[in-house]
Amino acid sequence: MxxxxxxxxxxxxxxxxxxxxxxxxxxxxxxxxxxxxxxxxxxxxxxxxxxxxxxxxxxxxxxxxxxxxxxxxxxxxxxxxxxxxxxxxxxxxxxxxxxxxxxxxxxxxxxxxxxxxxxxxxxxxxxxxxxxxxxxxxxxxxxxxxxxxxxxxxxxxxxxxxxxxxxxxxxxxxxxARAAVEKERLRFSRDLHDLLGHTLSVVVVKAEAARRLAPRDLDAALGQVADIEAVGRQALTEIREAVTGYREGSLTTELDRARSALEAAGIEPVVRQHGPALSPQAGALLGWVVREGVTNAVRHSGATRCEIEVRVTPEGDRARLTITDDGRGPAPAPGKTPGTPTTPGTGLKGLTERLSSAGGTLDAGPDGRHGFRVVAELPVDAEEPVGGARAGG
Known part of the structure; x- marks a missing residue:
């Protein structure tokens, strides 16, 4: 007190x-x-x-x-x-x-x-x-x-x-009241990070694809430009919804966007989804993980293949999302040599806090000798606490 x-x-x-x-x-x-x-x-x-x-x-x-x-x-x-x-x-x-x-x-x-x-x-x-x-x-x-x-x-x-x-x-x-304001500021900053970080990455990748295609395939380049316009319009809608506090993600939508972003970046997407439907809250949480994981893969991995798998555990009470690529993983921190284990960025840290508040876990790190893996797990009927950490960092 x-x-x-x-x-x-x-x-x-x-x-x-x-x-x-x-x-x-x-x-x-x-x-x-x-x-x-x-x-x-x-x-x-x-x-x-x-x-x-x-x-x-x-x-x-x-x-x-x-x-x-x-x-x-x-x-x-x-x-x-x-x-x-x-x-x-x-x-x-x-x-x-x-x-x-x-x-x-x-x-x-x-x-x-x-x-x-x-x-x-x-x-x-x-x-x-x-x-x-x-x-x-x-x-x-x-x-x-x-x-x-x-x-x-x-x-x-x-x-x-x-x-x-x-x-x-x-x-x-x-x-x-001060604590509530701070929580809302944190939630809003995380939402903006996830929204703009992913969207701008997709825009950059598609703009580069359009630049490469323009000299030899104008129609394909125009298709990429049309995608950029669609992504920009969708981003504006999402930002308005985030500002009003009513934004609710969708796992299916994020998987579709992930497939499109990976293809535009020249990365082969492999998306598999098994098991019963998840609760809207659980799907929204895993959608944030897909968004962050794919954004990191597009930006940093240098991968040629990215696999995304969603399935329910054998016990039937928890959902597991696995994102694996065959790239080199996130760029090493300044002063460290390639191959040195990296520290999770603010996005993964924020997602860890978010999943933890809903009773879930998130692990991220190198996948054997090559590539990077993100594994998220949470209850099938998970719900985020009201006023809790609603966004990744």
Missing amino acids: GGPVHPRDPKDRGPRSYTLLPWLLMGVGALSNLIQGEAGNPWLAGAGLLAFNSLYISVVILAFNPRLRDTRRPLYALAGLAVITYTIAIGYGGSWLQFFPLLSLASGAVRPLRGKPLTIWLVFLSGSAGYLAGWDGDGWDGMGIGYGTFLSGTVTAAVLSLSDTVRELRATRQEL
């Missing part, structure tokens, strides 16, 4: 320290008693009244200070306030007993005291306040003072705890 909200934050609507200060008016009776000379030694009583008010204000300010409220300083100030309260209550009685509810109210605001320690302290405080009031007056006065003392502390602690919970919930909600 988020940390405490600074009390000066304009979005924080929790109680402030000044909300507890007006309760000092409960000491008006003691002040009147002092002015009328009914408190014995007026100088000593005045000093006690001043000390109580000063310590009460100190406790309240410390209890609401975000840097000091979780330290022991409010406890020390509260201990001093308790000593003064018992001293003046025992010494003068009467209206001076009204300071017990104020002490209880200040106790409820002290964070380190909350929980079981606060309950024990309030029981002791209200009991002793009721006893002193009953000893000084009658039993009903004692019950009233004791009940008011206990109620002041418990209500204050409950209200402030609820306020803290509300602020923490608000901070958590803001954090969740």
Whole structure:
């Protein structure tokens, strides 16, 4: 959960320290008693009244200070306030007993005291306040003072705890909103990578084919140009759908596009599909793998043959997609010699995350001495979690 909200934050609507200060008016009776000379030694009583008010204000300010409220300083100030309260209550009685509810109210605001320690302290405080009031007056006065003392502390602690919970919930909600935005940005960036990376690769391959064919076979070159136009229009449609968040891939469509892209790149495609139909979500996920795997084969492999096979495992609960080519695999990283194992690119990493979120796996690496293999496996009825990683990287 988020940390405490600074009390000066304009979005924080929790109680402030000044909300507890007006309760000092409960000491008006003691002040009147002092002015009328009914408190014995007026100088000593005045000093006690001043000390109580000063310590009460100190406790309240410390209890609401975000840097000091979780330290022991409010406890020390509260201990001093308790000593003064018992001293003046025992010494003068009467209206001076009204300071017990104020002490209880200040106790409820002290964070380190909350929980079981606060309950024990309030029981002791209200009991002793009721006893002193009953000893000084009658039993009903004692019950009233004791009940008011206990109620002041418990209500204050409950209200402030609820306020803290509300602020923490608000901070958590803001954090969740930021996380949702980040997830959506990641999803959108991955979708754009998969959409544009594959589409632009197909456009480049078909443009090169058209350039090679133009001098000797104009009709074939025009056919490639027409394919480029169709791919571009389809890409625009897919981008619009991705922007609105409703894009749903199709395994059959991706297999057809893969066959066309491989043929245009001069790579012999071999596509085999066996077993029962997959769920739309599982088909869409495997469609992303086909798109990424074929794009890598066209760009980097230098292969002459690429095999794509989709089948259901013998157990009948998982689908497996295998893409194998006879090329040299992805280009080695800078500073590495050919044949050195390569690190999967962002596309394969994103696909691994996507399949993992749906209960599947993805493995990619060299296929023996030559070529490259991508194997994806996931449940036949797999579904991607809502708001999860919906796109490859």
